[in-house]
Amino acid sequence: MANPAASLDAVLSHVDANIDASLERLFTLLRIASISTDPAYAGECLKAAEWLTNELKGLDFDAAVRPTAGHPMVVGHQRAADRNLLFYGHYDVQPVDPLELWTSEPFEPRIAEEDGRKVILARGASDDKGQLMTFIEACRAYKAVRGALPVGVSVLLEGEEESGSPSLDAFLTANAEELKSDIALICDTDMWDTRTPSIITMLRGLVAENVTIAAASRDLHSGMYGGAARNPNQVLAEIIASLRNPDGSVAVEGFYDDVEELPETVAEQWKRLPFDDKAYLGGVGLSEPAGEAGRSVLEQITSRPTCEINGMWGGYTGEGFKTVIPAKASAKISFRLVASQDPHKIRAAFRKHVEARVPADCTVTFHEHGASPASVVPADGPLLQKALGALSDEWGREAAVAGSGGSIPIVGDFKRKLGMDSLLIGFAQTDDRIHSPNEKYNLESYHRGIRSWVRVLDALAG
Amino acid sequence: MANPAASLDAVLSHVDANIDASLERLFTLLRIASISTDPAYAGECLKAAEWLTNELKGLDFDAAVRPTAGHPMVVGHQRAADRNLLFYGHYDVQPVDPLELWTSEPFEPRIAEEDGRKVILARGASDDKGQLMTFIEACRAYKAVRGALPVGVSVLLEGEEESGSPSLDAFLTANAEELKSDIALICDTDMWDTRTPSIITMLRGLVAENVTIAAASRDLHSGMYGGAARNPNQVLAEIIASLRNPDGSVAVEGFYDDVEELPETVAEQWKRLPFDDKAYLGGVGLSEPAGEAGRSVLEQITSRPTCEINGMWGGYTGEGFKTVIPAKASAKISFRLVASQDPHKIRAAFRKHVEARVPADCTVTFHEHGASPASVVPADGPLLQKALGALSDEWGREAAVAGSGGSIPIVGDFKRKLGMDSLLIGFAQTDDRIHSPNEKYNLESYHRGIRSWVRVLDALAG
Known part of the structure; x- marks a missing residue:
């Protein structure tokens, strides 16, 4: 045939x-x-x-x-x-x-x-x-x-x-x-x-980390310990908040060291490409780019590195309410990398950033999920x-x-x-x-x- | 008989x-x-x-x-x-x-x-x-x-x-x-x-709130939207971080307006009571009071008001890793109240605090879980x-x-x-x-x- x-x-x-x-x-x-x-x-x-x-x-x-x-x-x-x-x-x-x-x-x-x-x-x-x-x-x-x-x-x-x-x-x-x-x-x-x-x-490359903050040896009742006991949810939230500067840039030290600007020819080509910031974000119910101030959406999602909190959890998350102070709280955090950013260097800088912010009575553990350069x-x-x-x-x-x-x-x-x-x-x-x-x-x-x-x-x- | x-x-x-x-x-x-x-x-x-x-x-x-x-x-x-x-x-x-x-x-x-x-x-x-x-x-x-x-x-x-x-x-x-x-x-x-x-x-009294921050109309892939799309996990973490001052006090405006110092007689009696800060915290693996600076553990857990994050969750929280930007993130937050703090006034002040920190493209919804004065x-x-x-x-x-x-x-x-x-x-x-x-x-x-x-x-x- x-x-x-x-x-x-x-x-x-x-x-x-x-x-x-x-x-x-x-x-x-x-x-x-x-x-x-x-x-x-x-x-x-x-x-x-x-x-x-x-x-x-x-x-x-x-x-x-x-x-x-x-x-x-x-x-x-x-x-x-x-x-x-x-x-x-x-x-x-x-x-x-x-x-x-x-x-x-x-x-x-x-x-x-x-x-x-x-x-x-x-x-x-x-x-x-x-x-x-x-x-x-x-x-x-x-x-x-x-x-x-x-x-x-x-x-x-x-x-x-x-x-x-x-x-x-x-x-x-x-x-x-x-x-x-x-x-x-x-x-x-x-x-x-x-x-x-x-x-x-x-x-873009990727570095992904699972971070867990632990404090007390067990979940506590906030009526009995609230105020005096370190709350891992609060600690983790403060660490996450510290990862971004008010201008939307990533606050980890040295994060932008190996980031390069787009070659002029590519930058020019991108201006000609049909890309509508409003339509791209509007398609998912958003209207304003949330990343680095002064960068276009196309730059923010392709040629600029970023940090995202892909998941976070701690304490009681079910129906109703439970006045607990959890023993630990966790987050899944990933970085998108560009140009010659070294994933291992970024991971080390991230861990150092977190470790510097872990207060008394808390421990932090990291679990890595892959690392790849751009x-x-x-x-x-x-x-x-x-x-x-x-x-x-x-x-x-x-x-x-x-x-x-x-x-x-x-x-x-x-x-x-x-x-x-x-x-x-x-x-x-x-x-x-x-x-x-x-x-x-x-x-x-x-x-x-x-x-x-x-x-x-x-x-x-x- | x-x-x-x-x-x-x-x-x-x-x-x-x-x-x-x-x-x-x-x-x-x-x-x-x-x-x-x-x-x-x-x-x-x-x-x-x-x-x-x-x-x-x-x-x-x-x-x-x-x-x-x-x-x-x-x-x-x-x-x-x-x-x-x-x-x-x-x-x-x-x-x-x-x-x-x-x-x-x-x-x-x-x-x-x-x-x-x-x-x-x-x-x-x-x-x-x-x-x-x-x-x-x-x-x-x-x-x-x-x-x-x-x-x-x-x-x-x-x-x-x-x-x-x-x-x-x-x-x-x-x-x-x-x-x-x-x-x-x-x-x-x-x-x-x-x-x-x-x-x-x-x-102590109690005010409990469920807070949800929503952004995009659906979960997004951080490879495609990371950097440009508002991440509710990040927004919620920043709001939670803003609830406490560096000295451990609650940062909600007017929170301490109706808080009174202990009567002198009670303060004296408490000094005589057998209470061992180190033993109380040590029993659950902690060593340092984490609440308002300068207050004893007994004060922090009984005569002082506080704010605790009892639960928080957003995005992927299962095994492995998922590079998602979630459509929403939530927290269960409660306040322990003392003296004549009015739970309704505290709830309103808390909501105002949160609403003032919700960025573009995000909405916040509150769900209340009980309110009682001290x-x-x-x-x-x-x-x-x-x-x-x-x-x-x-x-x-x-x-x-x-x-x-x-x-x-x-x-x-x-x-x-x-x-x-x-x-x-x-x-x-x-x-x-x-x-x-x-x-x-x-x-x-x-x-x-x-x-x-x-x-x-x-x-x-x-």
Whole structure:
């Protein structure tokens, strides 16, 4: 049946004709609750890895579930003599709480209508199962129509991206020769807007810390101890308050030492990009940028570092009221890094900042959750230009070269460990509610994402 | 069998001979999970009320479960022509979380050995089921030995004390004539120490508030919005930090306007009382008073007002890490009041303080949980002196007249609505872990508490 000389259009037509089956396969993957941060879901993570491995084997990849100290990797190869690409995605997803805010079960995917568009609703629909499946389905179309891929492809799918990738470093080191390719393709980023595709060349790094302040040896009754006993909630709040200056900047000493201003050319390009501060914030019910005074929203979310309190808790948080002074209080605090900020130096400065503010009778403990520097991909490589052309062809408008506020540490890892640049090509939208209730992926992102990869593989083969 | 002329010693001996049966009845009450703050336990609250009503009926009280808008009251009467006393206690208990810190089931009471003493371990063992049962068992001993109580007694048992007593005000107003007695007896306080009984004459008031700061319309990904989006965790932490001055005093404007210094006589008496700051704090792993600078621990926990963060929560608080910017963050904040501080004025000043610190794009909502002023009982009444004598007889050392940092709003309610003073007589210990995991009541408190009430009823009858 397969015709090795079939045209690119024939492959694209196959994608269109089989989109329902492609969607059904994505739904099967979305039904697996592969939450990597919660040990209770380890079995589901393994199940997702095994399912993906079988899919790859079905497409003639030499694929296997590869154990790590944590959740396994999935690796598959279909090498060519000349050019080889390494595709990276992750099959793990974020936790789903608060569950009561979901309009349907997070792991029971469904198609819904939203603002006149069809969307796929499920945890992981966008981040990253929907995205990674666009690539696998593009490979499937080539296999069905031509019987072969146009270029050598390896696939690496991680199961711990949402929990700081603790096993990745060792895995890349141990399998560097096997994984090294001409370039990496990563599908975990947004389009510029719903109509403009983009390739991300600038990513923020991340340092994440869990901080616990402890005081008394047990919870106390505020009637009996209130006033005299140190309250960890109060202490933690004061420490958190101390992390930001009144002008919105981060108050940790030395935090901005290695932060650089945008190159003039990039700054100029950004002024031309269609980005509406009011619309971006307005889309989530906000109106004013809350970060560093004098910086645009685009700078605040991509080229400037920041500090966010991702979670905090202490004492009684249930129904009604309990007049307790808790024995401890905790916070999850993360820093987004840019340019050459060193995550280890930032972590040390943060801990020093906190330790200097822990009062008598309190102790502080830290627990680290990953550290990655920011990374920048050269914007002038020939493969990048070819990929931009393919995306522009598919979407009918010029693809953007952009920065992203999120952290995808593997870009830096690929560069340092495998000497390999990455092309960050994704079809998510800023309103996909990733990490939040009712995560969605536009059906158009899925369908045209598959078509986009068909074109990109063709372009990169040339 | 009963002999109306039996001696006081005969009644006390009956208590001793039947202590195991008294304990078994307390265990039955402790097995009822009457948590008033959580609507899920409404059925258990009713069950406790019905059980107590039946116990009172068995002692010839004219008793009934009396409905309110919330959990019911239990009222029983056994009036006399001359002197009548009103006993008050509460059958509801605090929630039990964190459950994992309990060494046994909170509602499966058991006797354990602790520091060489026998203790009753269960939620409510001390606060207030163990305490209220000391009175009921004293009545039972009189009934068994003499066939009658020595003095007229009414009993009022509340089911909402731990959730701010929302129905109490209306109930007292509606039943003022029925409940009015010569004096109220309240068993919900501590002894001075394990060997020294006390009557509390000074109680702090309470204002409790639930505060929620909301910003974006949904949880956001800190990679996409971090820096530009207002983070309610950060805002709430800054507001909490602003509530205290560096010297430990409360920073709400006008907070100290109606606070008075201790009368010279009381201040002198307190200096003579055996109170060891180091030992009091050391018992819970602390070493330094954390409240207003220059005030003793005894002042900080009884005669000075304070502000405590009883709970705070926002964002992701589970296993692992989630780089979210939450849509909202909340705190449960309470103020202990003294002297003539007006709870409504303090609440208004607190809300004004918070509202003045809510930044752009944030909203604040308040939910109130009870308000009660501080109360002071005259220390020179003849009934107080008789009760002190009875307690001194039982414990073999002079009973103390003391203040308490906790809030028992009903003392003020009895005074204002029924024109009735209260005698606060309790047998709890400061290390009873009330409101905390592994709450306990010393077996000696239970046994000698019953004996103490036998003596107090005898003394007040005279």
